[in-house]
Amino acid sequence: MTMLAARLGHPIVVSGPADEHLLHIGRDELPRAVETLSEAGARHVMLLGVDERGLDADGDLAVEEVMALPDGPLVRLRAALDPANPTHPAITPLLPAAQWDEREAYDLFGIVPAGHPDPRPLVHHEPRPGEPPALLKVGPALSVEPAAPRTPFHAFVAHGEGVYELPVGPIHAGVIEPGHFRFSAVGESVLHLDARLFYTHRGIEKLVEGRNFESALAIAERACGVDTVTHATAFSRAVERLTATEVPARAVKARVLLAEMERLYNHVGDLGNMCAGVGFNPGISRLGWAKERLLRLNEGLTGHRYLTSTVAPGGLRRDLDPAGVAALDVAILDLDREVRGIVRGLVRSDGFMSRLHATGIVPLATARRLGALGVAARASGDAADLRLDRPAEGYTGMELEIATHTAGDAAARFHVRTHEVATSARLVRELAAHLPAGPVRVPLAQPAAPGASTLAGAEGPRGASWVWLMAGRDNTVERFHLRTASFANWPVVAAAVPGNLVPDFPLINKSFELCYACTDR
Amino acid sequence: MPLDVLRRILDPLRTGIVTSRYPAEPALLAPAARRLPVVDAARCDGDASCVGVCPTGAITLNEGVWTVDAGRCVLCDACVDACPAGAVGRLGSPAPAYRPAGAADPASAAAERLRVAVAAKLGRSLHVRHLDAGSCNGCDWEIAALLNPYHDVQRLGIDFVASPRHADLLLVTGIMSRNLREAALRTYDSMAEPRLVVAVGACAISGGVFAGSPEGDDGIAGTLPVDVLVPGCPPRPESIVEGLLLAVGRRPAAS
Secondary structure, three states: OOHHHHHHHOOEEEEEEEEEEEEEHHHHHHHHHHHHHOOOOOOEEEEEEEEHHOOOOOEEEEEEEEOOOOOOEEEEEEEEEEOOOOEEEEEOOOOOHHHHHHHHHHHHHHOOEOOOOOOOOOOOOOOOOOOOOOOOOOOHOOOOOOOOOOOOOOOOOOOOOOOEEEEEOOOOOOOOOOOEEEEEEEEEEEEEEEEOOOOOOOOOOOOEEEEEHHHHHHHHHHHHOOOOHHHHHHHHHHHHHHHHHHHHHHHHHHHHHHHHHHHHHHHHHHHHHHHHHOOOHHHHHOOOOHHHHHHHHHHHHHHHOOOOOOOEOEEEOOOOOHHHHHHHHHHHHHHHHHHHHHHHHHHHOHHHHHOOOOOOOOOHHHHHHOOOOOOHHOOOOOOOOOOHHOOHOOOOOOOOOOOOOOOOHHHHEEEEEEHHHHHHHHHHHHHHOOOOOOEEEOOOOOOOOOOOOEEEEEEOEEEEEEEEEOOOOEEEEEEEEEEEEEHHHHHHHHHHOOOOEEHHHHHHHHHHHHHHHHHHH | OHHHHHHHHHHHHHHHOOOOOOOOOOOOOOOOOOOEEEOOOOOOOOOOHHHOOOOOOEEEEEEEEOOOOOOOOOOOOHHHHOOOOOOOEEEOOOOOOOOOOOOOOOOOOHHHHHHHHHHHHHHOEEEEEEEEEEOOOHHHHHHHHHOOOOOOHHOOOOOOOOHHHHHOOEEEOOOEEEHHHHHHHHHHHHHOOOOEEEEEEEHHOOHHHOOOOEEOOOOOOOOOOEEEEEOOOOOOOHHHHHOOOOOOOOOOOOO
16 A cells, blocks of 8 residues: 555555455546556456445545455555546556456446547447436436447457458357357458357346345346355345344355355356367266256255345345255265266267367466456466455365366366366365354344445356445445456457367357356346 | 277166156155245235335235235245245245236137147147347256256257247247347247247246346337246246147146
């Protein structure tokens, strides 16, 4: 902080708890502050627009860049903007990981990132003349038109002799979510891939505003139907931070158990999907059956095959079903053994592995630059994992080795996932045997102060997802922002594809196994 | 490695048949499984907390009569937990698929003609195109589960096809988002007659938890003509199978 003050040439007032520093800086100081923190090893967490004017007419329209310092604390750089001309110097040129965040704030708040290398619309597909930006608080009378009128989206394509364009989607051939991909290819090799997503944009961040925490959670956890534990946990932790609520020990461990079950069923399914990307039917079939059994165990634990509506602010909505917990030990041991056997068979199959090796390579430098998270980062040699990085995750006292690989290709992502399956299976069995006794839920300790804001993260199957939450009056949501690992990793997928064959795209895509719904929200 | 190939061939023999017998036998549900809530009027003390906690307004009390709208319920069990009298219980089996209100009476002559036409054209085979119109991905994974060895819908003559031009039925999830409406309409327009539409999940039926969003509709009915609705959040794979069979007249509608 002293270094930052020296670089900016004036003292900085730091507020917030010890693990989260909120700094108010001038908007033109943003790039220098980001540069200083990057030099200190800080990484991009999220950038978002914040409109405080809904609570307080004298509040600011602001942009906030959140970075995580290597030793833990988050640094929140908040810069107030001129509501009549909301613009700030773009930080993407210094911090490419923020590229989509800045485009999103442009769409949803009309906040212009001046100097952004790619200011095309991201979230909204068509220009919306006459409509105020979706997340601005004030009515049309006080709202602002973006300084430069938005031009309709256009795909970036390559031109040249022999270069052709291949449009794919938004409706795909398989049972998957919608997204449009524009390949520029020469022969079978991809020169460039431009992805257009946000077809499943449901406006969740707007929809939860003004609702109480409980009913906002029902919406927020359904940002993605297969990462519900991750998102409900991050949201609940943010609420618990705002209300100084201490979660009972049984709920802390039960949340870890649920998070590991979520990782297990996703990873086992994703290994099967990688087989589908290759067209290797024995793997698809056997891993599909393994995933189905995991979903049934989920149902036995919580009544829901995808564990939805279980985690809540203050702990869990209700205790895990005792019969479901008791069934885990034998069932998970059996499944773990079986998945190991299937994986052994896959690794011995040259036809399968040769498709994965050297396909969709992401070098470590690229992963770092674009801010890759989760399996995508660990397969490139970046050991970041919130489960170890932040004690709030509830893993203290548990043995947890983080699987990494250096090749950065589809095979590396396959191996990292198989290691994580084994780790999660062990953790689930340990937790099921030693869940602490006691209550699973406490009431919120105190009301959240209107205008107070905080962040909380959770390491999900696809990587770290972060919730940014500002309280309104009477324990309601004033502003909610969810930055998921899928959102972070999509630009990494686009970077992994060039140089590969067009028919390898499904495999590369499945090796990341990103979710469109939690990107689009 | 011939040994591995041999092992791959022998493995299924060791595993045996894992496939469900649904619909000949009922779906296997865990005792804890969430199902559509039902209000026991005899035990209800009129406290109505269940109405207040429901995130989608699925439970209503009107002049002493409780109704639970299966198309809105997201199976969160908040009502079950909130009731101080323990009067909110659960339906024994998952909520059945149903035809939209105002659809032709299944016994009417017009409905019978359509059923005969569909049966004549499709027989027992049904080709399905999946369309995600702004979902959370939950319903879509349950649809994908239909192809796993347990649910294996191909045993019922049902298969998924890559193009709407090859499809008899459009299986739609999600709220019908603003960004996807055009693609959804063009997908439907590409299908040959006779064509059917099945709405899967609370979002496709009523908007689910996302009802009221300015970024989409409260369900797909305003964009596409819906033949059958499958409630749930997400519906179980068996319920989706039931909806498909109901759409082609291979299963009677639940009364």
